[in-house]
Amino acid sequence: MxxxxxxxxxxxxxxxxxxxxxxxxxxxxxxxxxxxxxxxxxxxxxxxxxxxxxxxxxxxxxxxxxxxxxxxxxxxxxxxxxxxxxxxxxxxxxxxxxxxxxxxxxxxxxxxxxxxxxxxxxxxxxxxxxxxxxxxxxxxxxxxxxxKKRKLKVNTRVNFANAKLAAAFHNTLSLKQQSKISKFIKRMQFPCFDALTYCQLAEGRLELVAQCANKIWDIHPIMPIVRASGAIVTTWDNKNPVLGGNIIVSNNITNHKKVLKLLKPVSK
Structure with missing residues (x-):
């Protein structure tokens, strides 16, 4: 290629x-x-x-x-x-x-x-x-x-128990679907403020961001920024987010896998 x-x-x-x-x-x-x-x-x-x-x-x-x-x-x-x-x-x-x-x-x-x-x-x-x-x-x-400019770097050392999680469903998950991921919902501690929340993760201010229904223009500009800061970004079913959809960004691979597991009941 x-x-x-x-x-x-x-x-x-x-x-x-x-x-x-x-x-x-x-x-x-x-x-x-x-x-x-x-x-x-x-x-x-x-x-x-x-x-x-x-x-x-x-x-x-x-x-x-x-x-x-x-x-x-x-x-x-x-x-x-x-x-x-x-x-x-x-x-x-x-x-x-x-x-x-x-x-x-x-x-x-x-x-x-x-x-x-x-x-x-x-x-x-x-x-x-x-x-x-x-x-x-x-x-x-x-x-x-x-x-001034400040280099972006995720805080890779924060483990899942202490990770700050921001999430938004944007009216795309039904109450029935939400009931299947109650453990994830209990971990939702912060709201999402559009692209700013992804950028805050790149700054090391939080460790996990999950959002639904991203169009390509919502996520394409974010992908290179968060990856360059050390973050991992995929869809909820662990695929390349280049087509948009439901997106997860994490500070390290261990935490990423744990979020994927929590979201698995609604990831298909």
């Missing part, structure tokens, strides 16, 4: 590093004002999209297209720009639109660079929190805040 050449990391990491700063400036200059909300599900549920989601995605697409015109782009709001390139960018213009709507600061801009469909670089930018998370290689990821 054709492999991603490590020499590309610096080129694209530099691009994403600048893009993070540009996105925050764009938000405060153009979008920090009242916005319109519509519901994608139109009475069959609630999946909000705002005029800001669309503006962010247009901005991101324009930056990518200008710098890398031959690359593919896959965005939540404007679909797939299909080319013959092995490089593709996956965009969630606002991860956590519900948070954005009610004024919580935990929403973010998520972008990944994929090669042959696999994410190699990820950016999670939090304009309201004025910080962003970015991996610069396979084994190095950082949080950038207050003009």
């Amino acid at each position: 054709d492999q991603f050449n490590s020499k590309y990391y610096q080129i694209y990491a530099n691009f994403l590093n600048k893009l993070a700063k540009d996105l925050t400036k764009f938000y405060y200059k153009k979008l920090d004002k009242p916005f319109k909300i519509s519901n994608k599900l139109k009475g069959k549920g609630y999946d909000p999209v705002t005029t800001s989601d669309k503006a962010f995605e247009k901005f991101i697409r324009s930056k990518i297209s200008k710098k890398f015109p031959t690359h593919q782009i896959i965005g939540e709001e404007y679909g797939h720009k299909n080319t013959k390139s092995k490089f593709s960018w996956v965009i969630d213009p606002i991860d956590g639109t519900r948070s954005y709507v009610v004024g919580n600061p935990s929403w973010s801009n998520l972008i990944s660079l994929n090669y042959n469909g696999e994410p190699f670089l990820g950016l999670a930018n939090f304009p309201k929190m004025k910080k962003y998370y970015l991996n610069t290689s396979k084994n190095s990821a950082y949080v950038f805040e207050n003009n």
Whole structure:
């Protein structure tokens, strides 16, 4: 299989590093004002999209297209720009639109660079929190805040008994299904704040995160960041999370296996 050449990391990491700063400036200059909300599900549920989601995605697409015109782009709001390139960018213009709507600061801009469909670089930018998370290689990821950067590293030493677990089902597990994983539910100590919770695990602030119903643009930008920090990320049935779905991220393999076992009754 054709492999991603490590020499590309610096080129694209530099691009994403600048893009993070540009996105925050764009938000405060153009979008920090009242916005319109519509519901994608139109009475069959609630999946909000705002005029800001669309503006962010247009901005991101324009930056990518200008710098890398031959690359593919896959965005939540404007679909797939299909080319013959092995490089593709996956965009969630606002991860956590519900948070954005009610004024919580935990929403973010998520972008990944994929090669042959696999994410190699990820950016999670939090304009309201004025910080962003970015991996610069396979084994190095950082949080950038207050003009400083701090290397991300999970706390691998914390065992399962002491591990802090955050989880969210996003209305996809029925009460009957939840009754089958009561031991797991008893361990749910913290709520999930969209992509921020995955990033907090990469910082070593908690050890286990489990979420349901991740789309590719929710998880692709996160995968390279948490892996570079030393974390393990799979689906609930222990498969490659590249197609999205129900996701587990853990601080070490022992804890990962224990969570997989607890979730096994609902993992198929």
